[in-house]
Amino acid sequence: SRAINADTGVNKQLTQMILKWRRPGQELLVGKPEYKSVIEASLGIPCRHDELVMEVMWGMKRFMPSLVRREKSELPKEDLLPVSQGLQMLLSSYGFDVKxxxxxxxxxxxxxxxxxxxxxxxxxxxxxxALGRHLKNVSGIEYENWDLLKLATAFKIITSFLQ
Incomplete structure (x- = not known):
């Protein structure tokens, strides 16, 4: 929050880091709309802040301590609570209604x-x-509606006779 300020722009240390690691033509992904405005105005670097960026930011914030071992800071509750859209869709696909x-x-x-x-x-x-297609070619057994467990069981039985 001290590195980017609407009044003073981007501090020297952050500016140097951005210029060192950003490649020509790359957009900089930023976690807040005000960062986008300040960086674009003070450094002339195109930035992106939208729902997709926020999905990435959510994951990064949530897992920063495991991604960067020296990171010991705890995230504030407001950064932990938002559920990413991807996580919400995944949980919903399994029938979970998680608030x-x-x-x-x-x-x-x-x-x-x-x-x-x-x-x-x-x-x-x-x-x-693919093995099921082979089974059908060899034996004529219809396998199309079989789940993984049934296919695996059939192959286990067949291969046990071959030993």
Whole structure:
């Protein structure tokens, strides 16, 4: 908050960091609309502040201590409570109606695990689906409506006879 000020612009240290790491043609993503105005006016660097940027900022704020080990500061409650739209959509897709004030690290971690499990299942299903096509070609067994567990069980049974 002291590095960017509507009256004084962008302080020297932040200016140097931005100029060092920003590449020509890149937009700078900023967490507040006033930062966008000040940086664009004082440094002439195009900035972006919108819903998508806020989604990224939410994740960064929430996980900063795990991303940057030396970061020990705790986020204020108002920064922790907003639920990202992505998290809200993910929780809704699983049938959870989670109010923003209910969100905590355990809910975020659980949603992350559920998402990872679904991604792994989808990848495994694609692999097993290819085996299912082979099964159909060899045996004529229709597998199209089978879930991953049923496909895996069928292949386990078939391969146990081959041993």
């Amino acid at each position: 923003p004030e209910m969100v905590n690290d355990q809910i975020v971690a659980t949603a992350s695990v559920l998402f990872d499990c679904d991604a792994a299942e989808k990848k495994q299903y694609r692999d097993f689906h």
